Amino acid sequence: MLINCTELAVRELLPEVLEQYKRTYGQICTCQRCQEDIMALALNYLPPHYVATEKGYILTNVNLQQLGGRTAVLAQLCHAAQKVMENPRHDV
């Protein structure tokens, strides 16, 4: 099984970013479409980091470091969230 650690990190940190965004800006659309748009945008800006594994894979701090650290992933996610919320790809 081939896993992109960056994707795991993005999936794991997304709820945190949505929560933070909501606290800062008051509202954010959390529909499936917007969440996937945010993840796609962030993933396009972050370097992919693939591992081959036979079992499931658990994201660790070491992996996060390889991706530039938790802060780097969070920063890209925040940036992506902002872009998607300014321009949601569905009717409000």
Ligand SMILES: [Zn+2]
């Ligand atoms: Zn939405």
